Amino acid sequence: MHARAVAASTTALLGTAALLFPVSPARAAGAGASPVVIAHRGASAYAPENTLAAVDKAAELGIRWVENDVQRTRDGELVVLHDDNLRRTTDVEEVFPGRAPWKVKDFTAAEIARLDAGSWFGPAYAGARVPTLEQFVHRVEHHHQKLLLEIKNPELYPGIERQTLKVLSNEGWLDRSHLAGRLIVQSFSADSVRTVHELKPGVKTGFLGTPPVSDLLDYAGFADQINPSHGSLSPAYVASVQAFDGPHGRPMEVFTWTVDDAATAQRVAGYGVDGIITNKPDVVRKAVRG
Ligand code: G3P
Ligand code: CA
DSSP, rough: HHHHHHHHSSSSSGHHHHSSOOOOOHTTTTTTTTEEEETTTTTTSSSTTSSSSHHHHHHHHHEEEEEEEEEOOOOOOOEEOOOSBBBTOOHHHSSSSTTTOBBBGGGHHHHHSSOOOSSSTTTTGOOOOOOOOHHHHHHHHTTEEEEEEEEEGGGGGGHHHHHHHHHHHHTTTTTTHHHTEEEEEEESSHHHHHHHHHHHHTTEEEEEEEEOOGGHHHHTOOOEEOOOOOOOOHHHHHHHHTTSBOOOBOOOOOOOOOOHHHHHHHHHHHTOSEEEEEHHHHHHHHHOOO
16 A cells, blocks of 8 residues: 555544644645755854854844754753753853763753853854743744754653643644644654654654654654655655655655755755755755755
C-alpha cells in the first residue's frame, strides 16, 4: 500500500486537525516554490545566538521564522540557550569562578539573569541576557514572527515537555491562530516529540535527525516534520518523507539545517525541502528566491 494511504488510515479521525494545518507554503505554491527560511537561534550570524537581539535582527531582515533552544534552570525556569553549560556564550566563568562545569541545570534563573550573553559575540551586544522562554516568545510575538522551538537535552529535564507547553499556553501560543501556522516544537529526542504530541495533539511537531525510510511510518504517527542535517539529505530521502502523511493528515515536511551559503541553499531547495534553517537568513533567502 502507498505510504500516504497507510499513514492516512491512522489519522482518518483527525479531520478537524487536518483542516487546521495548511500545507507548507513551499508545497502549496507547487513544484519549484522556494522553501521557508528559518533564523537559527535567531539571526545568529549577526547577533548573539538565542538572545532577544538575535530575534530583533531576524525581524529587521524581514525573516518570519525564528528557531531557539529551550532548557531549564535549577529552580525550574525555562531559559533559551543552546549548550548544556553557560561557558561559551556568557561570562559565567568570571561571575561564578567556583562553579565548574557551569551547567545550566546547576544555576538559578536569578543567577543566569546576571550573566552577560552578548560580549562574547561583540562589544555592541554587551549586556545582552539569556532570555527566559517567556521573554523570548514575547519578543517573537512583538515582531509577529513564528517560532520553531527546540526542546534541547530533554533527558536532563524530566517533564520539560509539559512545562514548555504550559508556558506556551500561558503566553497565548496554543490558541488556534498560533497552532495553525506560527508554532512548531522539535527535538532530537523522538520520545520528547512523541510526548509533546500526546500532551497537545494540536501542536505541530518535528523530529531532528535522519531516521531510516523504513522507520518513517512510525514517525508519521507523532511528527509533522523530519528535520535532518543538510549533509545527510538526498532528493530521494526528501521525497520519501513527503510521501507520508503526518499526524495531522498533511504530508510530512522537511526543514533542513544548518545552511549558511548560497550554493548549499540552492542545492537543498532543488531537493524540494520545505524549510531551510540558517544562521544567515538573508543569504539563504536571496539564494532561494533569486
Ligand atoms: O534547528 C536545527 C538545529 O538547531 C539543530 O541543531 O545543535 O543547532 O540545536 P543545534
Ligand atoms: Ca537548535
